[in-house]
Amino acid sequence: MLVLASEDGKGELHSAIINNGDSDDTLVSIESAPADAPVQDGAVPQDAADKVTFGNVRTMTLKVGSSLTLPPAGGAPVTVTGGKPGGMIKVTITFGKAAPITTSIPVLTLDHYSPTPHPDTEQEG
Template sequence: MSITSSSQAFRRVALAGATVALSTAVAACGAGFGAQTLQPYQPSEGTNADSGSIGVRNMLVLASEEGKGELHGAIVNSGRADDTLSAIAIAPAEDGTDGAGTGGGGETAVKIENFKPADLKAGTSFTLPPKQGLPVTVTGAKPGQMIRVTLTFGQAGPITTSIPVLTEDHYSPSPRNDGEEAHG
């Protein structure tokens, strides 16, 4: 074997090694605690929130243009102990207005009705609207708004979060050219 052939083979091996080292270094730049794959991703339109082993998933309101709607979502108990969903109520907004941001005169324009406490068995989920019984109704919240609600549990800490109000056909309103609202 000639020196030229050995020299070319050495260069190829060195180039391949450098390529592997460089690709590993470049890939490591995207790793660590700030890596995009470690960031939460919520592909749904609703809101997700957690309190200990209790998780609220895809919580939203589907409402008519007149402001009559139903609360939708799931509450998951991933813990080992049973819990209870004891209340769902409109929460004051962070700016002191009511939960729909319509004014803080002490009277809330948005109301939640037909709520019945629900058992949250360990390792199960509870869906809204419930499979049996009346749905939890929301009045006064119109599509395009965000409302703040507080969910209270028997064991877990309360969850206060903002949830979107969507049209009954699951689409948020989008503006038209003439300034009137249309469904997208």
């Protein structure tokens, strides 16, 4: 999972979620997690003061042995507001059957790279 966002914090969620369980499941929600929520991967989230919201999240089917790609081939992408490039967003992903997952995901610039230093930043030659 990752977010591609502009400097003003508006972007889209990009992901591939794979169902390696024994039965079909559903993706129910993707939400900003509380600052004190433990993460499974140990990543550091962006500042808790930054409010991140997810839009166009809807229930989607996760077939056994298949992957769900976001943004979906048809339909609206999952929008993200408040995620700034260079930061990490702590999220909780909720499923219909499987236990929820809380993790941190990176926010990259729209060109898929880490933020470029501003022109006023001194660079080494």
